[in-house]
Amino acid sequence: MTAIEFTVVVWALSALAGFLGALTGLGGGVVVVPALTLALGVDMKYAIGASLVSVIATSSGAAAAYVREGFSNIRIGMFLEIATTIGAVLGAFLASRFSTHALAIVFGLILFQAAYLSFKGVPENAERVASDALATRLRLGGSYPVAGSPQTYGVRNVPAGFAMMFGAGALSGLLGIGSGAVKVIAMDRVMRIPFKVSTTTSNFMIGVTAAASAGLYLKHGYIDPRVAMPVMLGVLAGALVGAKLLVHMRVKTLRMVFGAVILTLAIEMIVNGITGKV
């Protein structure tokens, strides 16, 4: 393959991944990495390096839009980032110790979870609770607009949420993904933070988490400019278009198709990881 062919094909695949990732809320990374490794035979380490960069682009690029809606909670985000960044450094360190095959198998397992979430939707917790003692001391509670008027919410189970965020950070650093789904589950299900607040705060956190592993990725040569360039520009373009269309589209059918695609990728990643083809 020539450089121009590779760039164009990778850009197009990445734009599609960014588009679908924005529409389904699962992010572009979970599709970009298997697409590069399975379809184009790119080594996992280049793929996760390029994906990590695109994760930062979508997170920072969407920040202004999310803030405008008034849902994200900067205190919750910042506090939990202590856990995600430390986790991310550990994950990025482990990535350099794992063989490519092992990385492919772990990635496949994460894809199974992503497929499941795509079929089912991330379970939403509608019931509001009062903050417990630790969350009150940390002033994590806040308010968000419901039908135009602000509604307050409390936060619970901070230690459990913090621990899950450490795990989310480690996965992000290990696999070059945003691991937004794990972050949303930790906030919405475990910490009882409203779904909208969880998703927008998660988007804010993803970029900071990814930046924590970026240094190690650079040092180890995972971020190759020739691979990262089309991935970053493609995912960013796709995500921007996807976010614009989100309000106008019926996402349910799309989520089913996306789920089926991810499930196929999950099986292929694991099979190829075991047989040593990836």
Added chain:
Amino acid sequence: MDDRRLETIIGRLLQAGVLLAAAVVTIGAVAYLAQHHANHVDYRNFVPGGPGICTFPAIVRSAAHFESLGIIQFGLLLLIATPVARVALAIAGFALERDRLYTVVSVVVLLILLASLLHAT
């Protein structure tokens, strides 16, 4: 200054940073493809260190010589800097609000980020 206003400013800044980074990467991409579009590429096997532009000084030096891959890497560095800037701005915001707890929390996050970035490169 309340949290909301602070976040709006930070959000706009991040977006501007991403667009700037994307513009720099695009310039590098055009230069790279103009010179190397017909070259055969193969990324099947990971080569540790890759093209060798992996540290801050190496990236800046390469970009300053207008080498296409150096320009792309420099654009990616700008991108990586956007979340770091976000945390730094949050520190300033919380300090202005005289919120000692969250100023400290943000400083801890910034230190983790800087330690990881500077140690690695």
